[in-house]
Amino acid sequence: MTDKHDLLPMFKTVAARVDKRSFDDVTRASVITDLGVDSLSMMQIVGEMETELSIQIPDEDLVEIVTVGDLCSRVERRLV
Amino acid sequence: MGSNKQEVEVSYDVSNEFFRLWLDERMNYTCAVFESEHQSLEAAQLNKLSILSDFAKVTANKSVLDIGCGWGACLEYLATSRSVKRAVGVTLSSSQAEEVNRRKLPGVECVESDFMKWETTEKFDALVSICMLDHLCSPEEARKGKAIDIYRAYFKKCHEVTNPGAWFGLQTILRNKIPRIKKDLEDIYFCTHVIFPGGLNPRLEDIVQAVNPYWEIITVKQRRHDYERTTAEWLRRMRLHEARIRQEWGDHVFDDYDRYLSTCVRAFDQFYSSLAQYELRRLDA
Ligand SMILES: C[S@@+](CC[C@H](N)C(=O)[O-])C[C@H]1O[C@@H](n2cnc3c(N)ncnc32)[C@H](O)[C@@H]1O
Numbered sequence: 327m328t329d330k331h332d333l334l335p336m337f338k339t340v341a342a343r344v345d346k347r348s349f350d351d352v353t354r355a356s357v358i359t360d361l362g363v364d365s366l367s368m369m370q371i372v373g374e375m376e377t378e379l380s381i382q383i384p385d386e387d388l389v390e391i392v393t394v395g396d397l398c399s400r401v402e403r404r405l406v
Numbered sequence: 407m408g409s410n411k412q413e414v415e416v417s418y419d420v421s422n423e424f425f426r427l428w429l430d431e432r433m434n435y436t437c438a439v440f441e442s443e444h445q446s447l448e449a450a451q452l453n454k455l456s457i458l459s460d461f462a463k464v465t466a467n468k469s470v471l472d473i474g475c476g477w478g479a480c481l482e483y484l485a486t487s488r489s490v491k492r493a494v495g496v497t498l499s500s501s502q503a504e505e506v507n508r509r510k511l512p513g514v515e516c517v518e519s520d521f522m523k524w525e526t527t528e529k530f531d532a533l534v535s536i537c538m539l540d541h542l543c544s545p546e547e548a549r550k551g552k553a554i555d556i557y558r559a560y561f562k563k564c565h566e567v568t569n570p571g572a573w574f575g576l577q578t579i580l581r582n583k584i585p586r587i588k589k590d591l592e593d594i595y596f597c598t599h600v601i602f603p604g605g606l607n608p609r610l611e612d613i614v615q616a617v618n619p620y621w622e623i624i625t626v627k628q629r630r631h632d633y634e635r636t637t638a639e640w641l642r643r644m645r646l647h648e649a650r651i652r653q654e655w656g657d658h659v660f661d662d663y664d665r666y667l668s669t670c671v672r673a674f675d676q677f678y679s680s681l682a683q684y685e686l687r688r689l690d691a
Contacts, residue, residue, distance in 0.1 A: 366591045373586020385584050 331405055333375070333398040340374045341367075354395030361394075368397070375401055408556070409541040409604030411498050411520070422477070422505055424655055428644035432479035436537040436577060437633040437681045447639045450632075455483040458534050458575030461625065461685035464488055468531035471496070471567060473521050474538020478506035478514070484534075485511045494530070496521045498541075522563060533564055533574040539613075540579045541605040545598060548606050557608060557616035565620040565688060574621060574686035579633070581607040582677050593669040594678065601666045610682060617686065625685035633681040634674035641667035 334354055341349040344367050352361065358368060368391070376382060381404045391397050422433075429435055430448045438450035439457055458480070464470055466489040472480050475495025484490040495516040497503050506516035517524065521538070543556045564574060585591050598606060610626075617623060644651070644663060651660045673679040 366588045366595075369584060369586050369591055370588045376586065388584065 331402050333401050334394065336375060336378070337371070337394055337398055340371050340378070344370050344374065352394055354393065354398060356394045357392055358394060358397065372397070372401075379405065381405065408544045408547070408606070409498070409602070421655065422501060424651065424659070425477075427647045427651070428640050430479075432482060433477035434479040434536075435476050437579075437629055438636045439629060439632050439683075440635055447636065450636070451479065452483065452487075454536075454577075455480050456487075457627075457683060458536065458577060459484065459488060459532075461573065461575030461683065462532040462534050463573040464490060464532050464534075464575075466490055469528070470494070470532045470534065471530040473533065473535035473564070474498075474541070475502070475506065475516060476536070477502050478509065478511070478516060480534055480536060481506060481514045481516065482509070482511055485514050494528070496524055522559065526567060528567070529569045530567055531569055531572055533568060533572065533576075535564075535574070536577045537579055539576070540607050541602070543606055543608065544604050545606045553606075553608065553612050554616050557612055558618075558620075561617050561620045568688055570688065570690040572688040574684075574688070576684040576686055578613065578682055578684075579607040580610050580680040580682055582609070582680050585676070585678050590669075590672065590676070590678065593665065594673060597666050597669050600662060607679065610680075613682070613684070620689055621686040622689055623684055624687055625683075627683045628680055629683060630674050630677065630680040633679075634671055637667050637670035637674065641671065 338349045338352055341352070341363065345363060349361070363371070372383065372388060379401070381401070383400060383404055387400045391400065425433060425435065430451045432451065434451040434454070437454065438447055439454040440450045441453055445453070462470065464484065468490065469492040470484050470490050472484070472493065472495040475481055475497050478495060481493045481495045484493040491513050493514050495506060495514070496519055497516065498518070498520055500518050503516045503518035506514070539557065539560060542560055543553045547553065547556060585594065614623065641664070644667065648660055670679070
């Protein structure tokens with residue numbers, strides 16, 4: 327995967343904007359609920375990433391997301 | 407199960423008088439179908455009942471069961487406009503059952519029971535069920551992957567209480583896209599937990615899966631914008647009575663219902679939710 331398709335930096339920026347705090351230390355292995363991100367904020371983060379990238383992720387892709395990496399890879403999959 | 411008796415009573419027993427202020431005169435508490443831009447809510451509700459009765463192939467000599475009959479609008483329509491000789495309704499809410507039986511409509515009987523546990527030996531020729539299925543599966547059950555089994559048990563029960571050759575006019579709300587906006591999610595969460603506790607709307611694909619092997623889907627009509635218009639009209643009418651509602655039932659009732667109806671209008675507009683009507687044919691062995 328090229329850097330162009332590594333969405334971790336974008337996740338950090340968008341999450342920081344949505345939850346109004348720093349997400350600099352987050353890795354792909356971080357568990358989203360451990361970061362204190364609730365399901366409402368997560369959907370908002372998804373929505374903002376979709377808008378920025380001009381993509382639509384089907385809802386069924388969004389169930390069973392546990393880690394930041396799970397979320398990033400579901401978005402990355404839509405970019406190729 | 408989804409909504410239990412206490413939860414259903416939260417949704418429908420605020421007070422019959424309260425609902426009478428903003429629903430149509432027959433108190434249909436579900437989506438109407440508008441035939442034209444200027445049609446009244448009253449006419450659009452009758453139109454909805456006519457469509458579903460046609461889907462169920464209702465004629466005067468057939469016995470009809472209305473599952474989740476509310477305040478009896480459909481039962482009254484069947485008895486009066488369609489001259490049906492026997493129309494039975496089932497509802498979980500005692501105040502609804504009392505209200506329907508009090509009217510002593512010819513050939514109409516209303517039973518207070520959980521349909522899924524209702525014991526009857528009677529078999530019906532036609533079924534109508536308008537937005538009752540939406541109560542059957544809770545958000546927790548859906549998360550555990552039980553939705554299809556729950557809906558399938560309902561369609562099986564519907565099969566058991568009908569005669570071969572029966573037809574079924576079904577209407578359900580649908581959930582579609584999960585909002586990506588926090589406020590919209592909070593508003594929808596509020597509706598599912600405060601106004602309609604215990605129930606989660608099905609997805610269209612849930613229904614398509616669950617009817618098998620009991621019913622064949624002949625027609626599906628999506629009515630998303632009709633429900634947007636219906637809820638907008640309820641909201642408009644309710645706001646006309648703001649002062650009285652605040653005085654008689656309290657600020658929280660007005661504020662909660664204002665938020666609930668506004669959320670519905672937006673949810674149908676944004677396709678977070680939709681509404682479908684189905685013409686189903688019984689699969690006879
Ligand atoms: C949204 S209301 C619709 C009422 C009516 N069909 C109408 O169109 O106005 C849902 C109805 O389903 C009933 N209901 C919900 N769960 C039920 C159950 N398990 N058994 C029987 N009725 C049920 C409620 O009591 C209520 O009357």
